[in-house]
Amino acid sequence: MATIxxxxxxxxxxxxxxxxAWAVIGLLRNLSLSRxxxxxxxxxxxxxxxxxxxxxxxxxxxxxxxxxxxxxEERAAGLRRFYLYAMLAGFLSSLLANAYDLIGGVIKxxxxxxxxxxxxxxxxxxxxxxVAVLILGLLLFYHLRVLQGDLETHPDKGRNxxxxxxxxxxxxxxxxHLVTTSLIHILRWIMIELGGVTVxxxxxxxxxxxxxxxxxxxxxxxxxxxWAGRLFKQGGQEEQESVLRKFYLYTAVFIGTLGxxxxxxxxxxxxxxxxxxxxxxxxxxxxxLPLPIVIVMGLIWAYHTMVLRNDAAVLTDTQSQAGVRRxxxxxxxxxxxxxxxxxxxGTINVLIRSFDTSFGTDLKFQLAWATxxxxxxxxxxxxxxxxALAESAQTGNLGGHARQSRPRKIYIYFFLxxxxxxxxxxxxxxxxxxxxxxxxxxxxxxxEVAQAISYSLIAVLLLIYHGSILREDRKVLQQxxxxxxxxxxxxLVDRGDEPFVVSVAKELQTNKADLELTTLKRADxxxxxxxxxxxxxxxxxQAGLIVGSWRMxxxxxxxxxxxxxxxxxxxxxPGRKLLIPSQVENWDWAGVDLWxxxxxxxxxxxxxxxxxxxxxxxxxxxxxxxSIVGIVIGVLFLLLTGMAGYALWAFT
Numbered sequence: 052m053a054t055i056x057x058x059x060x061x062x063x064x065x066x067x068x069x070x071x072a073w074a075v076i077g078l079l080r081n082l083s084l085s086r087x088x089x090x091x092x093x094x095x096x097x098x099x100x101x102x103x104x105x106x107x108x109x110x111x112x113x114x115x116x117x118x119x120x121x122x123x124e125e126r127a128a129g130l131r132r133f134y135l136y137a138m139l140a141g142f143l144s145s146l147l148a149n150a151y152d153l154i155g156g157v158i159k160x161x162x163x164x165x166x167x168x169x170x171x172x173x174x175x176x177x178x179x180x181x182v183a184v185l186i187l188g189l190l191l192f193y194h195l196r197v198l199q200g201d202l203e204t205h206p207d208k209g210r211n212x213x214x215x216x217x218x219x220x221x222x223x224x225x226x227x228h229l230v231t232t233s234l235i236h237i238l239r240w241i242m243i244e245l246g247g248v249t250v251x252x253x254x255x256x257x258x259x260x261x262x263x264x265x266x267x268x269x270x271x272x273x274x275x276x277x278w279a280g281r282l283f284k285q286g287g288q289e290e291q292e293s294v295l296r297k298f299y300l301y302t303a304v305f306i307g308t309l310g311x312x313x314x315x316x317x318x319x320x321x322x323x324x325x326x327x328x329x330x331x332x333x334x335x336x337x338x339x340l341p342l343p344i345v346i347v348m349g350l351i352w353a354y355h356t357m358v359l360r361n362d363a364a365v366l367t368d369t370q371s372q373a374g375v376r377r378x379x380x381x382x383x384x385x386x387x388x389x390x391x392x393x394x395x396x397g398t399i400n401v402l403i404r405s406f407d408t409s410f411g412t413d414l415k416f417q418l419a420w421a422t423x424x425x426x427x428x429x430x431x432x433x434x435x436x437x438x439a440l441a442e443s444a445q446t447g448n449l450g451g452h453a454r455q456s457r458p459r460k461i462y463i464y465f466f467l468x469x470x471x472x473x474x475x476x477x478x479x480x481x482x483x484x485x486x487x488x489x490x491x492x493x494x495x496x497x498x499e500v501a502q503a504i505s506y507s508l509i510a511v512l513l514l515i516y517h518g519s520i521l522r523e524d525r526k527v528l529q530q531x532x533x534x535x536x537x538x539x540x541x542x543l544v545d546r547g548d549e550p551f552v553v554s555v556a557k558e559l560q561t562n563k564a565d566l567e568l569t570t571l572k573r574a575d576x577x578x579x580x581x582x583x584x585x586x587x588x589x590x591x592x593q594a595g596l597i598v599g600s601w602r603m604x605x606x607x608x609x610x611x612x613x614x615x616x617x618x619x620x621x622x623x624x625p626g627r628k629l630l631i632p633s634q635v636e637n638w639d640w641a642g643v644d645l646w647x648x649x650x651x652x653x654x655x656x657x658x659x660x661x662x663x664x665x666x667x668x669x670x671x672x673x674x675x676x677x678s679i680v681g682i683v684i685g686v687l688f689l690l691l692t693g694m695a696g697y698a699l700w701a702f703t
Contacts, residue, residue, distance in 0.1 A: 054130065060115050061134040067108035069141065072190055074100035079182045086171055119201070127205035129214070135198045136218040139191065143222070146187040151267055153180035160260045208289065216295045219282075222275040224299065229268025231347055233261045238343035284365065291365060300362070301382060303355040308386045310348030312427050314341040316390065319423035324416070377442070381458040383435040388466065390428025392509065397421030399505040404498055443524070451531060454524040463517045470517070473510035477503040541659070542591060543570045544599030544621070546613070551631070554652035555598070559659070569594075576617050588620040596662060597621055598655065601630040627662060631655055644670070 078097040081089040119125045155163025156176020164173050171179060207215045240258060283290050290296075318341050359379055398421040401414050443453040453459065480503045484495040495503075541559070545552045556570055569590065576587065591597065603613055604622045613621075621628070631651060632640045646654060658668045 057128055057130040060111050061130055064108055064111045064115065065134060065138060067104045067111070068138070068190070070100050071104040071108060072186060074104070076183045076186050079186070080179055083178055083182065084171065084175055086175060087168060126201045127211065129210040132201070132207070132211040133214050135194055135201070136214050138194050139198065140218055140221065142187045142191040142194065144225075146184055146191060147267065147271065149180040149183040149187070151263070153177060153184060154263060155260065156180065158259050158263070160263065212289060212293075213295060216279070216293060219275050219279040220295060220299045222271055223279060226268045226270070226272030226275060227303070227351075229264050230272055231351065233265035233268060234347045235343045236261045237265065238346060239339050242339035242343065283362065291362070296362075297378075300355050300359050301378060303351055304359070304379060305382055305386070307348045307350075307352030307355065308383050308431070311345055311352060312386055312390050312431055314344045314348070316420070316423040316427040317341045318345065319426055320419050323419035323422055377439070377453060377456050378458045380435045380439045380442075381462040384432050384439060385462055385465070387428045387430070387432025387435065390424045391432055392513070394421045394424030394428060395509055396506060397424065399509070400502055403501045403505060406498070406501075451528070454527060463521050466513050466517050467521070470510035470513035474507050474514070477507040477510075539595035539663075540567045540569065540593055542594035542597045543568060544597065544603045545570055545572045546600055546603065551633070551651040551655070552599070555655045558652065558656045576614055584614070584616060587617060591617070591620045591624050592626075594624065594626045596627045596629060596659070597624060598629045598659065599631065600633045602633070602635065604628070604630070629655070629658055629662065629668070
């Protein structure tokens with residue numbers, strides 16, 4: 052019920068405060084700038100919003116503050132923290148936009164002047180935007196004080212820390228975007244001015260505007276990215292293992308790498324057009340257009356790669372360090388190999404088409420692009436892929452984790468998927484052609500058939516190569532697991548009143564026949580003679596892994612029901628212990644789901660498998676709606692990124 056109450060209070064508060072704030076800003080603008088010539092109906096509406104919205108907001112906010120003072124948990128509530136950060140983000144982004152246009156109006160920047168309402172002159176820009184800056188600044192200051200007060204007693208943790216990261220990284224991304232755009236335009240302006248080059252479009256930016264954009268972007272980036280970096284160093288394990296920070300960094304690396312490869316290919320394409328004596332068009336007449344993008348994107352790539360390495364160095368867990376490095380390598384390799392395969396496909400297409408038509412302008416254009424893609428993509432792929440192969444070839448846990456890592460699996464199976472789909476599509480096309488031939492219809496031309504076969508050959512190469520990598524990984528894994536199964540002894544403690552233990556034993560005997568499994572039953576541990584008890588203790592000490600209910604390590608005085616020496620031997624055994632969180636009356640587990648016996652057996656077998664593969668033991672959870680939504684958002688983000696990159700390429 053408290054959650055529903057919070058949703059109501061903070062939703063009403065956010066809507067009414069935003070409405071009142073902009074009504075006040077609009078009213079003050081209308082009253083102070085006569086050239087706006089406001090409609091009386093507009094003034095009346097703004098006054099009505101203020102008169103109705105202000106008391107509504109105050110009533111709900113007073114209730115929220117009273118609840119926060121009365122109960123400490125209210126100050127730490129995720130909805131309250133989300134409200135505060137969301138309001139800060141809304142006020143700050145609007146304040147910065149108005150401050151930018153305020154200064155832009157003073158220097159008569161075209162964009163800022165064009166955003167003024169109809170009828171206002173550039174000299175009105177200062178007062179027009181100053182009103183918004185003052186009102187938004189007061190509201191921003193107040194909410195910042197409220198947030199600081201809450202943080203003094205309830206620092207950001209868990210969900211609240213995630214909300215804070217969204218706030219910090221969101222503004223960091225906005226600042227980085229402004230800095231990137233302005234640097235590209237400034238470098239382009241410098242190259243054009245120094246080179247005296249005239250291009251087909253007017254790309255010469257207004258230098259003062261770009262410097263203003265650079266200053267604003269650098270200020271935002273400095274404040275928020277430095278804040279995020281300080282939290283990473285001082286926030287402990289929770290901040291260091293943040294998925295959101297890694298997503299931000301890897302997105303920046305992806306965009307930077309993609310920009311370097313794409314626009315480097317564009318530059319190379321221009322040179323190949325020159326060699327082939329082709330008209331190059333305005334986009335390749337001067338390096339002033341693509342080269343600044345390559346330089347700035349290269350800086351983004353290099354800087355965020357350095358941050359990733361520094362983050363990995365801070366991590367005390369060597370596996371986490373390797374995981375950060377591994378994800379970076381496969382991300383870069385993916386971009387390089389994609390460009391390489393695209394270039395190879397285009398080159399083969401040109402060669403096949405040249406048998407049917409003369410090697411004219413169209414084929415030369417395509418050959419220039421394909422060759423440029425190969426040259427741009429190959430070094431990027433081979434550099435990162437060779438490092439990934441070297442890491443996976445290592446012996447021991449590091450090599451094992453590298454071979455079984457999720458980024459490696461995704462990378463390999465992605466190209467296996469592409470190869471398989473390409474072959475299937477080509478086969479469908481060829482069968483379709485045969486059916487047309489049988490029916491007496493016009494079959495596909497020789498060129499179309501040759502293209503389908505050539506694409507299939509590239510796909511076959513992808514399948515053979517990545518399939519061999521996958522088989523080798525699997526072979527090494529099986530050898531390592533076989534060695535571990537032959538040397539490990541697994542002891543399963545069956546107390547007799549927990550049915551899931553029987554299911555675990557049956558599953559292990561079926562799927563892990565090579566594992567030396569011993570089941571220690573309750574009858575084997577009762578009424579023991581001293582010699583028999585010593586033998587059991589020796590068996591326990593020799594076990595590499597002991598699996599059983601958590602109650603097996605409890606002494607009789609603490610609720611255990613095993614002989615004291617047996618439970619003590621299990622607790623002090625040098626082998627690993629896997630405790631199963633079975634439910635017992637009056638005992639509860641924090642953060643552990645309530646599983647039925649079948650699920651508990653499945654979770655136990657999964658945990659044993661993780662231990663055998665030297666992986667951290669984590670619960671096996673089916674994909675929930677949150678994961679599905681996250682995947683959809685990620686795919687949409689990548690699609691939008693690709694569309695934005697294509698639009699930028701088309702524009703430049």
